[in-house]
Amino acid sequence: MSFPWAQEYKPQGTVSKWVDERLPLPRLVFNSLGAGYPVPRNLNYFWNFGVLAGFALVIQIVTGIVLAMHYYASVDGAFNSVEHIMRDVNAGWFLRYAHMNGASFFFIVVYIHIFRGLFYGSYKAPREMIWLLGVTIFLLMMATAFMGYVLPWGQMSFWGAQVITGFFSAIPLVGEPLRQLLLGGFAPDQAALNRFFSLHYLMPFVIAGVIILHIWALHIPGSSNPTGVSIKGEQDTVPFHPYYTAKDGFGLGVFLIFFVAVTFFAPNMLGHPDNYIPANPLSTPAHIVPEWYFLPFYAILKAFTVDFGIPFTGIIIVEAKLMGVLAMFGSILLLFFLPWLDTSPVRSGHYRPLFRKFFWYGLIPSLVVLTYCGGKPPYTEWVVLSQIAAAYYFAHFLIILPLVSRIERPLPLPNSITEAVTGKPLEIAAA
Amino acid sequence: MVRLVAFFIGLFFSGMLLVGLGDTVIQAIQEPAQPTAEHEFHEMPLAVSFAHDGPFGKFDRGQLQRGLKVYSEVCAACHSLNLVAFRDFAALGYNEEQVKALAKGWKTEVPSINPETGEAASRPAIPADKIPSPFANETAARAANNNALPPDLSLITKARGDGPAYVYSLLMGYRDQAGYKNEEGQELLKEFPEAATPASLHFNPWFANLNIAMANPIAGDDQVTYDDGTKATKAQMAKDVSAFLTWTAEPKMENRKSAGWAALGFLIIFTVLAWMSYQTIWADKKH
Numbered sequence: 001m002s003f004p005w006a007q008e009y010k011p012q013g014t015v016s017k018w019v020d021e022r023l024p025l026p027r028l029v030f031n032s033l034g035a036g037y038p039v040p041r042n043l044n045y046f047w048n049f050g051v052l053a054g055f056a057l058v059i060q061i062v063t064g065i066v067l068a069m070h071y072y073a074s075v076d077g078a079f080n081s082v083e084h085i086m087r088d089v090n091a092g093w094f095l096r097y098a099h100m101n102g103a104s105f106f107f108i109v110v111y112i113h114i115f116r117g118l119f120y121g122s123y124k125a126p127r128e129m130i131w132l133l134g135v136t137i138f139l140l141m142m143a144t145a146f147m148g149y150v151l152p153w154g155q156m157s158f159w160g161a162q163v164i165t166g167f168f169s170a171i172p173l174v175g176e177p178l179r180q181l182l183l184g185g186f187a188p189d190q191a192a193l194n195r196f197f198s199l200h201y202l203m204p205f206v207i208a209g210v211i212i213l214h215i216w217a218l219h220i221p222g223s224s225n226p227t228g229v230s231i232k233g234e235q236d237t238v239p240f241h242p243y244y245t246a247k248d249g250f251g252l253g254v255f256l257i258f259f260v261a262v263t264f265f266a267p268n269m270l271g272h273p274d275n276y277i278p279a280n281p282l283s284t285p286a287h288i289v290p291e292w293y294f295l296p297f298y299a300i301l302k303a304f305t306v307d308f309g310i311p312f313t314g315i316i317i318v319e320a321k322l323m324g325v326l327a328m329f330g331s332i333l334l335l336f337f338l339p340w341l342d343t344s345p346v347r348s349g350h351y352r353p354l355f356r357k358f359f360w361y362g363l364i365p366s367l368v369v370l371t372y373c374g375g376k377p378p379y380t381e382w383v384v385l386s387q388i389a390a391a392y393y394f395a396h397f398l399i400i401l402p403l404v405s406r407i408e409r410p411l412p413l414p415n416s417i418t419e420a421v422t423g424k425p426l427e428i429a430a431a
Numbered sequence: 432m433v434r435l436v437a438f439f440i441g442l443f444f445s446g447m448l449l450v451g452l453g454d455t456v457i458q459a460i461q462e463p464a465q466p467t468a469e470h471e472f473h474e475m476p477l478a479v480s481f482a483h484d485g486p487f488g489k490f491d492r493g494q495l496q497r498g499l500k501v502y503s504e505v506c507a508a509c510h511s512l513n514l515v516a517f518r519d520f521a522a523l524g525y526n527e528e529q530v531k532a533l534a535k536g537w538k539t540e541v542p543s544i545n546p547e548t549g550e551a552a553s554r555p556a557i558p559a560d561k562i563p564s565p566f567a568n569e570t571a572a573r574a575a576n577n578n579a580l581p582p583d584l585s586l587i588t589k590a591r592g593d594g595p596a597y598v599y600s601l602l603m604g605y606r607d608q609a610g611y612k613n614e615e616g617q618e619l620l621k622e623f624p625e626a627a628t629p630a631s632l633h634f635n636p637w638f639a640n641l642n643i644a645m646a647n648p649i650a651g652d653d654q655v656t657y658d659d660g661t662k663a664t665k666a667q668m669a670k671d672v673s674a675f676l677t678w679t680a681e682p683k684m685e686n687r688k689s690a691g692w693a694a695l696g697f698l699i700i701f702t703v704l705a706w707m708s709y710q711t712i713w714a715d716k717k718h
Binding site: 041042043080083086087093094097238242243246247249250252253254256257260261263264265267268273274276277286303304305306308320323327330334337340341343379380383384387388390391392394395397398399402421422 | 444
């Protein structure tokens with residue numbers, strides 16, 4: 001650990017000493033989630049969401065493994081096997097609803113976790129690697145969630161798979177062969193369902209692996225904090241255990257209350273009724289929409305309506321469809337470059353008056369609008385709104401943030417975390 | 432370099448979106464979207480309340496039994512209920528003998544084979560069987576219904592928005608198209624003469640495209656005779672069968688709600704304790 005005052009793991013009994021000398025796993029836990037990890041004392045509730053996201057992954061893996069014992073990946077049997085789980089498997093309805101809503105809650109906490117990072121500048125030096133791994137986890141989550149949504153083989157499963165794999169066919173030349181390679185056929189069918197099931201089971205463990213790297217990278221510089229000021233002395237920190245284990249315990253309780261309220265009392269609120277209709281390749285639903293957590297990206301995809309070409313010649317360089325696909329992937333991939341787009345040395349949005357304005361009055365509203373419009377049919381009003389919001393989204397990250405970092409005059413920072421919290425200057429103990 | 436490239440990519444994407452915005456607006460002005468009959472005349476489900484509504488709601492067993500009667504005597508002529516087995520009817524308050532009798536007396540028999548010759552045959556249902564479909568296959572169902580396919584009803588209340596109210600509204604929603612007006616007082620056939628219902632279909636403003644292949648299944652009162660003496664009005668039958676179809680779609684609803692309250696109770700206690708330990712541990716630490 002990087003802080004000299006971090007507590008050291010001292011095995012007490014003979015057994016723990018024996019283990020520690022051979023495989024210091026308890027020491028690793030002690031140093032990463034125990035008293036051996038000094039954490040800033042001023043973390044607010046937004047810092048609960050990393051632990052909550054980890055817990056949500058555990059919920060998904062545990063319920064998912066049991067569901068897979070009863071699920072049957074076949075175009076003829078998948079839909080009915082899910083209903084068999086809902087009706088005849090002991091507590092199967094609970095497992096299925098918990099898994100279905102668990103995915104939504106996983107995205108809710110991860111989105112809050114990402115916005116925490118965006119507002120408090122958690123992506124800035126020296127924490128770029130944590131951010132890059134985080135965006136990777138987000139991408140893996142999206143792929144996993146998409147493939148999981150296909151498995152019940154309802155109408156939205158099938159047509160969602162049709163639309164999303166269709167993105168690849170927008171790529172010039174190799175697009176259509178690539179799509180066929182991904183699906184194992186010309187349209188979503190048995191081959192696609194089988195491989196989606198296989199990958200859906202694999203990817204959570206890949207995510208767990210990247211999470212380990214994410215936490216490893218976090219433990220090099222230690223946690224960021226709401227002031228964005230680096231830790232300067234022991235007074236600035238508290239040991240993770242018991243301080244943050246207690247706080248995370250409380251946060252977990254609140255999270256689970258929301259999760260349980262939705263899972264048990266409105267389990268289908270976040271889903272789409274059409275997915276209770278068995279997949280039918282011959283009948284296209286009136287409005288194909290993805291799950292709510294993909295709606296902002298779906299809105300970006302649909303917002304591109306004109307081809308890019310040379311005016312008055314009819315020469316098209318990039319078709320609107322391809323541009324939409326590029327922009328949709330680009331809207332996530334640009335997050336990888338964020339640490340180098342926002343060059344302001346001040347991390348926390350609290351001390352960045354201009355950044356804060358663009359964040360609250362620009363980025364957040366544009367994402368709310370995109371989420372809302374993503375679920376709407378392509379009527380003029382929704383298309384216009386999503387075009388404005390999507391234009392802002394790209395401008396925010398690619399144009400506004402670099403400029404703001406350059407022209408903004410940040411507010412004066414506190415000298416230390418301790419000073420910000422207690423009003424008294426930090427006393428650095430003489431070594 | 433990163434920022435320069437980003438700037439141009441941002442300019443390109445945002446620029447193309449703004450061009451698209453202009454294009455969308457110009458198109459909307461030049462060719463404003465025409466209102467459609469579906470858009471103007473499709474009705475949202477009627478407000479209707481059930482005993483099973485809300486976080487404490489439980490099914491009304493008597494209503495479910497009446498709903499089963501409506502299903503078996505009216506709907507089952509065309510609509511299957513593939514995901515429900517006769518044994519499941521025990522949850523409606525029938526005992527083992529009654530379930531056996533229900534299975535045995537079901538109008539449609541279960542497809543089977545003749546054990547001697549192997550030829551296709553049928554046998555009376557037993558409690559372990561799923562409700563037999565009225566038609567042997569999709570082709571037969573379409574052939575009997577003017578090429579329309581009656582959907583399976585097992586999940587219908589979950590497969591439509593506001594499902595129970597939707598089923599109720601649809602059953603109550605058959606109207607005479609001539610002179611039909613919506614709440615704004617627009618007359619359908621005057622505004623959209625081309626929206627006249629084709630001969631083989633039936634006008635129903637609660638159906639997505641206003642014209643449904645199913646003829647009005649509950650034409651009037653007393654179409655079924657309830658065993659419990661309840662007066663079988665049209666609205667009563669529509670409501671009972673909607674409640675029954677809510678049960679077929681979500682047979683474990685009551686377990687779900689009671690388990691939900693237990694889980695919430697546990698979590699509230701857990702969260703209060705966690706809050707107290709959080710406060711105690713942080714008592715001497717300003718943060």
